Amino acid sequence: MESIDLNCDMGESYGAWSMGRDRDILPLVSSANIACGFHAGDPTTIRETVAIAIDTGTAVGAHPSYPDIQGFGRREMSLSAREIHDSVVYQVAALKGICESLGGRLHHVKPHGALYNRAARDAEAASAISEAVSAIDGGLFVYGLAGSYLVSEGEKVGLRTTSEVFADRTYLNHGSLTPRSRPDALVESVEEAADRALKMAVEGTVASVEGSEILVRAETICIHGDGPNALEFAKAIRRSLDGNGIEVKAP
Numbered sequence: 001m002e003s004i005d006l007n008c009d010m011g012e013s014y015g016a017w018s019m020g021r022d023r024d025i026l027p028l029v030s031s032a033n034i035a036c037g038f039h040a041g042d043p044t045t046i047r048e049t050v051a052i053a054i055d056t057g058t059a060v061g062a063h064p065s066y067p068d069i070q071g072f073g074r075r076e077m078s079l080s081a082r083e084i085h086d087s088v089v090y091q092v093a094a095l096k097g098i099c100e101s102l103g104g105r106l107h108h109v110k111p112h113g114a115l116y117n118r119a120a121r122d123a124e125a126a127s128a129i130s131e132a133v134s135a136i137d138g139g140l141f142v143y144g145l146a147g148s149y150l151v152s153e154g155e156k157v158g159l160r161t162t163s164e165v166f167a168d169r170t171y172l173n174h175g176s177l178t179p180r181s182r183p184d185a186l187v188e189s190v191e192e193a194a195d196r197a198l199k200m201a202v203e204g205t206v207a208s209v210e211g212s213e214i215l216v217r218a219e220t221i222c223i224h225g226d227g228p229n230a231l232e233f234a235k236a237i238r239r240s241l242d243g244n245g246i247e248v249k250a251p
Contacts, residue, residue, distance in 0.1 A: 003247035004201045005162065005220035006237065007031040007143065009063055009112065011049035012040035012226055020225040026052050028234040030250045031059035031220070033110045033143070036091035039065035039073025047098055054104040059250035061143065064091035064129075065112035072226075073113035074180065081128040084115070088132035096136060107250060108162065109133045110143035111150070120148035120176065130154040141251055146217040147175050162251050163217040167197040167237055168224055171208045175216065184209050190229055194236040197221050201246055219251065 010026070011034035012019045019040070026032060032053045035041030041049075053060045065073030067087065079087065088111075096106040111119050111129060119126040126149035133140055134157045144150030146163035154161040168187045170178040178185040187193045200206050200218040208214050223233045241248055 033063035059107035061108040062095035085128040108141035119150040120145040126150040126153035194240040
């Protein structure tokens with residue numbers, strides 16, 4: 001592994017409510033997934049986050065979700081494939097327009113929360129998202145969980161895909177993320193997160209919570225901007241990758 005992308009979910013403040021250390025984290029990562037207003041973010045927050053990303057040379061991504069601000073987009077919703085498609089078009093188009101109004105270019109799309117998890121296991125939802133992205137701009141990358149339907153369905157419609165792994169989340173044996181309802185879903189140690197990130201980048205493996213070593217295709221590593229140690233995670237992971245000669249850059 002000579003290079004890898006490091007991405008972070010961002011732009012999740014809303015009105016007077018502030019979340020994350022976006023300004024501090026953005027120089028440490030190579031791509032940013034910016035909330036589109038359906039689970040978090042407002043027009044000013046989105047514009048400001050996109051502007052900082054452009055200034056720091058960070059690739060700008062749209063982070064669409066279910067329409068669920070109260071639940072932060074992490075609750076399952078029974079949207080139809082058509083509703084998912086139209087919702088994603090709406091959100092990605094907004095991010096693309098804001099990015100271009102500031103002289104930037106939208107680079108990728110990564111679904112958020114429950115929509116992301118559904119697209120990992122549900123081919124119909126993954127197809128709806130992929131077709132929505134393709135309808136807006138067939139040159140965009142789609143970030144999806146390694147080995148998931150979002151990656152395979154994105155490839156089917158001709159999109160460039162990036163297989164994602166998580167430094168701050170744990171895994172089950174079959175390669176899915178441990179549900180957040182479980183107490184062992186999150187990696188809380190900064191050192192452990194950095195070690196996991198390096199191992200996934202170099203060896204393509206990660207230990208599951210069930211004790212097995214599972215194979216993962218690591219093309220981009222995610223950290224969550226809403227985590228209490230997000231900045232410390234970003235610093236430690238970046239230091240680990242840099243120290244082992246792995247270039248951090250967007251695909």
